[in-house]
Amino acid sequence: MLIWFVALYLLFSVGVGVYAARRVHTSRDFVVAGRNLPLPVVTATVFATWFGAETVLGISATFVQEGLGGVVADPFGASLCLILAGLFFAPLLYRMNLLTIGDYYRARYNRTVELIMSVCIMLSYLGWVSAQVVALGLVFNVVSNGVVTPQAGMVIGIAVVLAYTLIGGMWSVALLDFVQMTIIMTALLLIAVLIGEQAGGAGNVVMQAQAAGKLQLFPQGGGMEAWIPFVGAAVTMMLGSIPQQDVFQRITSAKSEKIAVRGAVAGGVLYFAFAFIPMFLAYAAMLIDPQFFG
Numbered sequence: 001m002l003i004w005f006v007a008l009y010l011l012f013s014v015g016v017g018v019y020a021a022r023r024v025h026t027s028r029d030f031v032v033a034g035r036n037l038p039l040p041v042v043t044a045t046v047f048a049t050w051f052g053a054e055t056v057l058g059i060s061a062t063f064v065q066e067g068l069g070g071v072v073a074d075p076f077g078a079s080l081c082l083i084l085a086g087l088f089f090a091p092l093l094y095r096m097n098l099l100t101i102g103d104y105y106r107a108r109y110n111r112t113v114e115l116i117m118s119v120c121i122m123l124s125y126l127g128w129v130s131a132q133v134v135a136l137g138l139v140f141n142v143v144s145n146g147v148v149t150p151q152a153g154m155v156i157g158i159a160v161v162l163a164y165t166l167i168g169g170m171w172s173v174a175l176l177d178f179v180q181m182t183i184i185m186t187a188l189l190l191i192a193v194l195i196g197e198q199a200g201g202a203g204n205v206v207m208q209a210q211a212a213g214k215l216q217l218f219p220q221g222g223g224m225e226a227w228i229p230f231v232g233a234a235v236t237m238m239l240g241s242i243p244q245q246d247v248f249q250r251i252t253s254a255k256s257e258k259i260a261v262r263g264a265v266a267g268g269v270l271y272f273a274f275a276f277i278p279m280f281l282a283y284a285a286m287l288i289d290p291q292f293f294g
Contacts, residue, residue: 003143003145003147010160013163013164013176016168016175016176017164017165017168018167018168019168019175020167020171020172021167021168021169021171024168029170031169032099032170032252032253033169033253035097035252036253036255037253037254037255039254039255039263040178041175041177041178042250042251042253042263042264043262043267043270044177044178044181045174045253045267046086046247046251046268046271047177047266047267048177049082049247050074050075050078050079051274052132052135052136053132053139054132055275055278057138058135059075060281063214063279063282064282064283064286067212068215068216069217069218069219069230071279072230073233073236073237074237074275075275076217076234076238076272077233077237077238078241078271079268079271079275080238081237081238081239081242081247083264083268084239086251086260086261086262086264089251090251090252091260091261093248093251093252094252094257095257098252101117101121101244101249102114102117102245104248105117133154133157133158136154137149137151137157139153140152140153140154140156164176170249170253174250185270185274188278188281189277192277192280192281199285199287199288202280204287205283205284205287208283208287209283250263251263251264
């Protein structure tokens with residue numbers, strides 16, 4: 001039964017793309033939604049910049065194994081990336097009225113720099129996108145009880161994402177992000193309450209995690225050998241992801257400069273808050289059934 005709901009949702013996603021295509025008449029409409037997105041949609045699509053299958057499955061698994069110190073890049077660095085982009089870069093980039101981050105490099109430097117930076121940006125996405133695709137394939141495999149293999153799930157997921165994106169552009173992405181994030185945020189809160197109760201309450205989950213040292217964020221001992229990779233992981237995500245097309249595109253799709261700033265900051269804050277829920281759920285599940293986690 002669950003697989004049919006998933007199938008309907010995939011069809012709905014493509015349907016959103018078809019609906020959004022009615023708003024697309026120019027390249028500006030396709031790339032930045034005509035710079036006409038309201039604050040709630042901008043907030044949701046900025047939030048969705050990082051929140052995906054990897055957040056739910058990858059970060060939570062890392063937290064169970066390594067604690068907060070293992071997730072300093074994401075969500076800590078990722079959230080600060082969005083907040084800093086909103087506070088310090090959104091006003092300038094919005095006023096420049098550009099379509100892509102590559103346009104900035106061409107305007108600021110030249111065509112050669114634009115091409116070099118565009119290639120670098122594309123290459124930098126390979127690892128992150130791969131993690132999302134692999135996690136998506138795993139989700140399809142789980143919800144179908146093994147009927148859909150992880151490999152087939154990855155192909156299906158990529159096909160659907162490409163379909164609604166190519167059909168409706170940023171309008172499609174933004175509208176679907178708003179719907180998805182509303183559903184996901186509501187569902188995560190409800191699940192957290194239910195699972196937390198089974199684990200003895202949220203307070204017990206936090207207390208057990210603290211007792212196990214999972215809430216220790218900063219390196220303890222080890223000197224520079226421990227601090228250098230810690231700071232490097234945080235800064236790489238926090239600053240290195242600011243000049244990226246997805247962050248730029250979502251910010252500059254806003255209806256106004258104020259909405260661009262507020263939407264980016266709000267999206268970053270929401271991401272930081274909600275990224276902890278999968279971590280909470282994973283640790284609560286471990287307390288409920290420790291044998292499952294080995």
